[in-house]
Amino acid sequence: MKILAVETSGEHCSVALSIKGQLYHRDAASDQRQSGLLIDMIQALLSDCRVLASELNGIAYGCGPGSFTGLRVACGVVQGIAAGLNLPVVGIPTLTALAHQATRDRVVCCIDARMKEVYHAAFERVSGTTWKVVMEPAVYSPESLPTLPGKDWQGLGNGFAAYEPALQALYGAQLSSIDKRCYPHAKQVAQLSEPIFAAGGGGKAEEASLLYVRDKVALTIHERSLLKQ
Numbered sequence: 572m573k574i575l576a577v578e579t580s581g582e583h584c585s586v587a588l589s590i591k592g593q594l595y596h597r598d599a600a601s602d603q604r605q606s607g608l609l610i611d612m613i614q615a616l617l618s619d620c621r622v623l624a625s626e627l628n629g630i631a632y633g634c635g636p637g638s639f640t641g642l643r644v645a646c647g648v649v650q651g652i653a654a655g656l657n658l659p660v661v662g663i664p665t666l667t668a669l670a671h672q673a674t675r676d677r678v679v680c681c682i683d684a685r686m687k688e689v690y691h692a693a694f695e696r697v698s699g700t701t702w703k704v705v706m707e708p709a710v711y712s713p714e715s716l717p718t719l720p721g722k723d724w725q726g727l728g729n730g731f732a733a734y735e736p737a738l739q740a741l742y743g744a745q746l747s748s749i750d751k752r753c754y755p756h757a758k759q760v761a762q763l764s765e766p767i768f769a770a771g772g773g774g775k776a777e778e779a780s781l782l783y784v785r786d787k788v789a790l791t792i793h794e795r796s797l798l799k800q
Contacts, residue, residue, distance in 0.1 A: 573622060574768055575630045575652075576761035579609060579645040580637025580665045581682065586612045587757035588620055589765060595620050596758050606644045613648075627658055629773050631764035633755055634662030635782035636690045636708055637682070642781045650776045659773025661764040664782055666692040666708050671700070671759040673725050675747060681730025681738060682755075684710050689730040690784065691716055700763050710785045713737035719745050727753045 574589040585598035586609070597612045617624060632649045635642045653660045670678040676696040681689045693706035706717060713734035722745050731738050732751035767773060 572628045572765070572768060573626055574761050574764060575613065575617075575627050576632065576663075576757040576764060577609060577613070577630075577645050577649060578633035578665075578668065578755050578757040578760050579641040580633045580635060580755055581641065583754050583756070584608045584612065584641075585757040586616050587761040588616050588622065589761040590620065590622070592765070594758050594761060596756070598756065601641070609644060609648050613652075624652065624656060627656065629659045629661065629764070629768040631661045631663055631760050631768075632779070633665045633668055633757070633760050634780065635665055636684070636710065636784045637665050637755070639783075646779050646781055650779050653776035653779070658776070659768065660776055660779050661767050661773045662779060662781070663760045663763045664692075664708060665755045666690060667694065667702055668755045668759040668763060669727050669753065670694040670702060671763055672750075672753055672756070673727060675723065675725040677705075677721075677724045679706075679719060679724050679726050679742065679746075680728050681716075681726065681734075682728045683730050683733040684785070688712055688785075689716070689728075689734060691730070693719060693724070700766055708782065708784050716741055721745070723747045726750070729754065 576587045578585045584601040587596040597616050630649050630653050632645045666680045669680045679693045684690045688710050692708040694702040726746050726749040731749050
């Protein structure tokens, strides 16, 4: 099975190709240039692996939450490729993909959502690529984050760097380790999609959707000026 995966929900743009479970990937700092990077990266990765687009069995993408622009770029590119090749698509939640990088079985993910907020979710590993959602993906101010049950949680994501004092005050005693530099990657999107595709899952290209947890994706000029104060 050959699966292409893309992830552009934040400041990094990544693509991955899974060939019978073997992963190959490319990634780059996007600087909001995902639309210019993504297609070139996909073409380069397929070329490097000597795989034709027509040989793909499915396409997976990070479906959010994350940057509105980045998510739309990924969804649009995936829809275009999948529709042309009549391939199934699978959306993998951004925070689940981040959790799948964990070295422990209890994970709390916090990604800087800008606007003085974080994207947050908590998971427990059941087995392999199966994760139990302890706290659903949502957006919070760092001071209003929900409390975690128990101890031995691993913290992942740049939210722990952006809002370190608030998160340490809330979760410090419950965290066994923190990786502030960890970010969602297409490698984990590919891994999490594999059992879905293997079971015959995946939707049509036109059914590809995104997970938004923030109702408001744009600020007025006045609101932006307040955030700078």
